Amino acid sequence: MILFRHELRQGRAAFWIWTAALALLMDACVFLFPGMKGQMAAAGRLFGSMGGFTAAFGMDRLNVGTLIGFYCVECGSILGLGGAFFACHAGVSALAKEERDKTAEFLLTHPLPRARIVTGKLAAVLIQIAGMNLIVLCLAVLSVGLIGEKIPFRQLLLMHGACCLLQVELACACAGISAFLRRGGAGIGMGLAAVMYLLNLIANLTDRAAFLKYISPFGYCEGADILTGVPLGGRIAAGMLLACMGVAGAYWRYGKKDIR
């Protein structure tokens, strides 16, 4: 428990910066909606005529003239990509940062099984992800209420829930990678998030690449899929399998790793 609290304290600056940045950007988008509502019908027609570009971002199936359509396109992108970067950063540095910052020697010469260290660090990352999503969701609900729109609770919960799962998946995968690294892997984490995002864009462009939706966690965070009721169980299951592999890899590798 003490390690868990220590990890939360160490990660609090990054947590608040990312949370504030995401909440601010998303709420700014929500507050822009009333002013843009009238223009969104025309914008929707414009986006609809942009072929592959429209499909890549799922805008061919969303009405950006409605609050939830607008929210899924704008805020969904911010939360999806921003949350993925945060989760990857937190996951990939969870274990590797101790060796990078030379604190591993201090930590690992205390009588703690390495498995408990991995558990404490993973738990801290997951709690931060949950906390960030909760705060962002609450502020999003509040901002939708403030602009006088009816709050679409179910759709918002589904979309935010999917984004939270995406972050959990990426954080767990990155924690697995982290156990193999000796220096910080911020570049690897950010790169993984960006690659996963691109894989989903490719999957949206052509049916031949549709299988990529099972590899990229962005495949089950698509607002258009969530709102139109596309079955996402298979994609989520594939994602959670990857998360479990990441966690198992972290325990296996860190348990027998030489700390230099």
Next chain:
Amino acid sequence: MDAIRTYALTKYYGKTRGVENIDLTVGQGDYFGFIGPNGAGKSTTIRMLLGLIRPSGGRGEILGLDMEKDCERILERVGYLPAETAFWPGMRVGDVLRLSAGLRGRDCGTAARRLCERLQLDTGRRVDELSLGGRKKTAIVCALQHEPELLIMDEPTSGLDPLMQREFFAILRERNQAGTTIFLSSHVLSEIQRNCAHTAIIRAGSLIASGSVEALVRTGAKRVRVCGRVDHAALEGVRDLRVWAEGAEFLYSGDMQALLAVLARGEVRDLTVSEPDLEEVFMHCYRDGGEGR
């Protein structure tokens, strides 16, 4: 039961040699010095003892427990002072001490306060604002506050000023007298000679000498310094010879009667015969590979 016992402990990093066939015995309550220059394998050995790295071969026992299987139980009873001390930025000294005690599931407040007073360590300072000596003192308190049975220290005095070094060794002496085993790795030989009862010398990953510091220093060889003119070429058993206009200095391990005869034939204005210090033994081991020890 020994505090530390290793059997052919070996570590390879890929194809690179770390240490080979280290057979180390440190008795309980001993004050043991582990000597070797940088890269000899001191830290590798210590890291294996603490479970930070896994041996490629051999095995070891710490306080009667298996080094690999009982790692957590061993660490409960061991205090470790690393050569390089790093803490998490933003923490205060008091936070680090409480974290260390908490990770051991102990409340070490009283012992920590006593140690901080003796080492003049301000627990309110941020660790990232501390000097090297300040960080070292924080690590010393972390290593000592839970009153371990075995203290393993890697280059403990680097960064400490002479006054603090004296206080630090006074604390270690008290702990040792109370029964704590001390394993001190250093390349400051005077430190080992002054404080330790036993020592081992490591060279290129292998132990080349071990025993009591007294016995190692008492090698039979004497350091001879002569002012005047002496025919040292007539002597057998001379090494490390340095000659200057006014005289000569050498290590002599030959027949004492032969030395006296040569000195009597020469013109000696001044003569000093002394025991070589540990540094000379160490340098001898390093030059000659330590044969005969």
